[in-house]
Amino acid sequence: MTTQRRTPDAGRRSEATRRAILDAALELVGEVGYARLSIEGIAARAGAGKQTIYRWWPSKGAVLFDALLALSEGRDEELADLPDTGDLEADLKTVLRATVDELNDPRLSEPMRALTVEILLDPKLAADFAERLDGPLRELKLRRLRRAREAGQLAPDVDLDIALDLIWGPLQRRWLHREGPLTAEFADAVVETALNGLRPRT
Amino acid sequence: MTTQRRTPDAGRRSEATRRAILDAALELVGEVGYARLSIEGIAARAGAGKQTIYRWWPSKGAVLFDALLALSEGRDEELADLPDTGDLEADLKTVLRATVDELNDPRLSEPMRALTVEILLDPKLAADFAERLDGPLRELKLRRLRRAREAGQLAPDVDLDIALDLIWGPLQRRWLHREGPLTAEFADAVVETALNGLRPRT
Amino acid sequence: MTTQRRTPDAGRRSEATRRAILDAALELVGEVGYARLSIEGIAARAGAGKQTIYRWWPSKGAVLFDALLALSEGRDEELADLPDTGDLEADLKTVLRATVDELNDPRLSEPMRALTVEILLDPKLAADFAERLDGPLRELKLRRLRRAREAGQLAPDVDLDIALDLIWGPLQRRWLHREGPLTAEFADAVVETALNGLRPRT
Amino acid sequence: MTTQRRTPDAGRRSEATRRAILDAALELVGEVGYARLSIEGIAARAGAGKQTIYRWWPSKGAVLFDALLALSEGRDEELADLPDTGDLEADLKTVLRATVDELNDPRLSEPMRALTVEILLDPKLAADFAERLDGPLRELKLRRLRRAREAGQLAPDVDLDIALDLIWGPLQRRWLHREGPLTAEFADAVVETALNGLRPRT
DNA sequence: GGATAATCGAGACGGTACGTCACGTCTTAAG
DNA sequence: CTTAAGACGTGACGTACCGTCTCGATTATCC
Numbered sequence: 001m002t003t004q005r006r007t008p009d010a011g012r013r014s015e016a017t018r019r020a021i022l023d024a025a026l027e028l029v030g031e032v033g034y035a036r037l038s039i040e041g042i043a044a045r046a047g048a049g050k051q052t053i054y055r056w057w058p059s060k061g062a063v064l065f066d067a068l069l070a071l072s073e074g075r076d077e078e079l080a081d082l083p084d085t086g087d088l089e090a091d092l093k094t095v096l097r098a099t100v101d102e103l104n105d106p107r108l109s110e111p112m113r114a115l116t117v118e119i120l121l122d123p124k125l126a127a128d129f130a131e132r133l134d135g136p137l138r139e140l141k142l143r144r145l146r147r148a149r150e151a152g153q154l155a156p157d158v159d160l161d162i163a164l165d166l167i168w169g170p171l172q173r174r175w176l177h178r179e180g181p182l183t184a185e186f187a188d189a190v191v192e193t194a195l196n197g198l199r200p201r202t
Numbered sequence: 203m204t205t206q207r208r209t210p211d212a213g214r215r216s217e218a219t220r221r222a223i224l225d226a227a228l229e230l231v232g233e234v235g236y237a238r239l240s241i242e243g244i245a246a247r248a249g250a251g252k253q254t255i256y257r258w259w260p261s262k263g264a265v266l267f268d269a270l271l272a273l274s275e276g277r278d279e280e281l282a283d284l285p286d287t288g289d290l291e292a293d294l295k296t297v298l299r300a301t302v303d304e305l306n307d308p309r310l311s312e313p314m315r316a317l318t319v320e321i322l323l324d325p326k327l328a329a330d331f332a333e334r335l336d337g338p339l340r341e342l343k344l345r346r347l348r349r350a351r352e353a354g355q356l357a358p359d360v361d362l363d364i365a366l367d368l369i370w371g372p373l374q375r376r377w378l379h380r381e382g383p384l385t386a387e388f389a390d391a392v393v394e395t396a397l398n399g400l401r402p403r404t
Numbered sequence: 405m406t407t408q409r410r411t412p413d414a415g416r417r418s419e420a421t422r423r424a425i426l427d428a429a430l431e432l433v434g435e436v437g438y439a440r441l442s443i444e445g446i447a448a449r450a451g452a453g454k455q456t457i458y459r460w461w462p463s464k465g466a467v468l469f470d471a472l473l474a475l476s477e478g479r480d481e482e483l484a485d486l487p488d489t490g491d492l493e494a495d496l497k498t499v500l501r502a503t504v505d506e507l508n509d510p511r512l513s514e515p516m517r518a519l520t521v522e523i524l525l526d527p528k529l530a531a532d533f534a535e536r537l538d539g540p541l542r543e544l545k546l547r548r549l550r551r552a553r554e555a556g557q558l559a560p561d562v563d564l565d566i567a568l569d570l571i572w573g574p575l576q577r578r579w580l581h582r583e584g585p586l587t588a589e590f591a592d593a594v595v596e597t598a599l600n601g602l603r604p605r606t
Numbered sequence: 607m608t609t610q611r612r613t614p615d616a617g618r619r620s621e622a623t624r625r626a627i628l629d630a631a632l633e634l635v636g637e638v639g640y641a642r643l644s645i646e647g648i649a650a651r652a653g654a655g656k657q658t659i660y661r662w663w664p665s666k667g668a669v670l671f672d673a674l675l676a677l678s679e680g681r682d683e684e685l686a687d688l689p690d691t692g693d694l695e696a697d698l699k700t701v702l703r704a705t706v707d708e709l710n711d712p713r714l715s716e717p718m719r720a721l722t723v724e725i726l727l728d729p730k731l732a733a734d735f736a737e738r739l740d741g742p743l744r745e746l747k748l749r750r751l752r753r754a755r756e757a758g759q760l761a762p763d764v765d766l767d768i769a770l771d772l773i774w775g776p777l778q779r780r781w782l783h784r785e786g787p788l789t790a791e792f793a794d795a796v797v798e799t800a801l802n803g804l805r806p807r808t
Numbered sequence: 809g810g811a812t813a814a815t816c817g818a819g820a821c822g823g824t825a826c827g828t829c830a831c832g833t834c835t836t837a838a839g
Numbered sequence: 840c841t842t843a844a845g846a847c848g849t850g851a852c853g854t855a856c857c858g859t860c861t862c863g864a865t866t867a868t869c870c
Contacts, residue, residue, distance in 0.1 A: 517727075562799070574772060
């Protein structure tokens with residue numbers, strides 16, 4: 001689940017140091033923000049040599065990415081299937097409300113926004129992110145929507161990629177751009193309106 | 203339309219230097235990208251002193267912002283009203299297709315993505331941007347939608363902010379995250395699907 | 405007594421501004437020391453434009469020079485003849501003790517050391533200084549010694565330049581290099597020992 | 607013999623870089639003079655990073671000091687005892703004539719004057735200089751004079767500090783202030799006249 | 809269990825850019 | 840024409856990090 005598979009000899013790698021680095025990265029990003037987060041700072045805080053970081057990660061963004069992944073490890077809900085009670089609207093509301101809660105936790109939200117931003121600019125990081133997090137999640141969502149379409153809850157000709165954007169886009173946009181509060185009501189309203197447009201016309 | 207009103211004694215400001223700086227910023231961002239754009243580099247290219255930049259702009263993001271604004275000056279379509287032929291769907295398609303064209307021009311698109319990203323991280327810049335560009339544009343859009351709602355083309359209880367997100371969000375998201383090609387077809391499909399969900403239920 | 409004779413149009417010169425600049429220079433050199441004294445700082449403190457300083461003085465050293473000269477104006481003892489009671493040793497002790505007192509006043513001593521140092525490095529300033537202060541003073545001293553030699557109190561073949569160095573050198577050296585305290589006793593001892601070597605051998 | 611003992615982990619210090627910096631400093635001070643010598647320039651000429659200079663030296667004066675020390679390394683005459691043939695006058699003439707030769711070599715003289723001047727203004731540098739060069743040399747001179755006093759060649763009550771000033775002061779003063787040529791004759795005359803005043807009165 | 813090879817901390821190094829200060833020149837507006 | 844004010848190009852300051860590069864000093868398998 002980390003980058004270590006791609007590196008020379010992961011066998012010898014010090015797990016303690018790896019954790020210290022990820023922890024330091026999280027602490028520091030909370031204290032000074034992403035822009036002023038530096039490899040030097042992480043190394044110093046972690047009591048690690050700079051080379052140790054450069055050996056295992058290509059950029060500070062990659063370190064923070066792993067640090068955030070490590071945070072959400074254990075909570076395997078991450079890559080579990082989306083709920084499927086048969087009621088698409090209810091299920092989507094459940095999922096989006098959970099996301100709203102996560103995004104309202106500044107401990108997660110701030111570094112995650114920083115990381116998202118970094119991803120927008122760094123294609124390498126974007127690829128890593130797509131492979132390890134965004135891609136799989138997107139697949140889960142598509143799967144749930146496909147099932148709904150097969151069950152006749154969505155119009156048969158609906159473009160699922162666009163559907164996905166309609167449902168998750170407003171939330172992510174409002175979060176990323178800080179355009180207004182993230183509330184359960186907002187999540188509900190988005191789901192309702194989007195589904196309105198996606199349901200089979202009678 | 204520029205920052206100069208907020209600064210000390212803008213009367214003495216050298217217009218030639220101001221243009222040289224904005225031009226240099228645009229050239230350089232095209233050549234090396236935003237991450238490697240530096241105040242130092244802009245000053246050197248413009249034949250200006252660094253202090254002259256620091257005197258009038260608070261960050262390289264702010265310089266680029268003004269540079270992009272200057273680019274689109276003259277084309278007053280910017281802050282003109284959105285078209286209103288009475289046919290909301292057709293009007294929105296016109297607008298979104300125009301946006302698609304703009305975003306497919308890499309001369310504008312790349313620095314604009316960089317600037318957008320900078321805005322995400324820098325609240326000061328965000329405020330400036332909101333005041334001078336995003337806010338007014340948003341207002342235009344809301345006005346058009348409000349007229350449509352009054353004309354009965356949208357459900358009377360629709361939340362216009364959410365409507366706005368549903369219509370413009372997917373496009374912006376796909377652009378910002380480079381998630382697939384920006385085409386007229388995509389624009390059309392988004393408008394159709396979103397309006398489906400926003401129209402009065404019969 | 406100032407530089408103004410050498411400049412384009414002294415007739416229009418503002419005396420109030422000139423005083424303000426010299427006063428500001430003295431204040432600032434006392435507050436921040438010579439190294440951090442700046443033309444900008446003087447202009448700001450004096451409420452004068454920088455150009456006004458550049459118009460009338462060639463360097464901050466020159467400003468300080470004039471400022472120090474202005475300080476000792478009025479006290480005409482400056483360029484009055486050295487005392488001549490007939491007793492060379494007593495007269496020299498009187499003079500050197502007075503110098504000791506002056507040099508122990510930090511209000512004068514610190515900027516004077518700074519100026520002296522500047523003179524060591526700036527030949528233009530050195531020439532100005534030699535012409536307006538050091539030369540005349542040296543001439544007074546030589547005149548007193550010459551009278552003493554004619555009166556048989558010094559050996560007839562003594563080199564007066566060397567005599568002058570022997571008498572005033574140690575004091576100036578100890579002051580400039582901060583090598584030990586400046587006391588009346590030291591002044592007396594120097595005069596006695598130096599005169600020992602300069603008197604006619606019996 | 608250099609500053610490195612006072613600095614963090616001098617073990618890793620690159621000797622090649624250290625030499626390159628000192629050499630560059632000497633070259634540059636010869637080309638542009640001390641006032642226009644800059645850390646930036648030294649680093650560029652030496653092919654070193656600025657930080658490398660700041661890591662090991664506190665000021666450009668300190669760099670030049672080390673550079674001059676390095677110049678005179680090898681010539682161990684530096685800290686060897688002053689000659690003692692039993693004839694004080696002859697010995698002092700030998701020493702002062704050697705000094706005159708050194709001070710007439712502009713390769714040494716110019717940077718040395720600049721450094722001397724810097725020392726006058728910078729107490730830290732002065733302390734360093736006193737500890738590593740001036741102090742030891744002064745001690746050698748005092749030792750020679752003390753031996754002469756014990757041998758009855760100087761008056762028993764003579765203050766050796768003042769004696770030292772009388773003998774070396776005029777030469778240093780004439781050099782530092784550029785007050786006339788430095789010749790062997792001048793050195794001889796100073797020694798003769800000063801010793802005249804210091805010998806026991808018969 | 810001792811050799812050996814990679815990892816580790818530490819941090820020096822050549823660089824780039826930062827944001828600030830002062831330089832000396834210039835332009836403007838007021839008197 | 841001088842003045843106060845201050846923008847301008849220039850250049851150096853001293854600092855922060857970059858990413859690379861040695862250094863010993865641990866480890867942690869593998870012979």
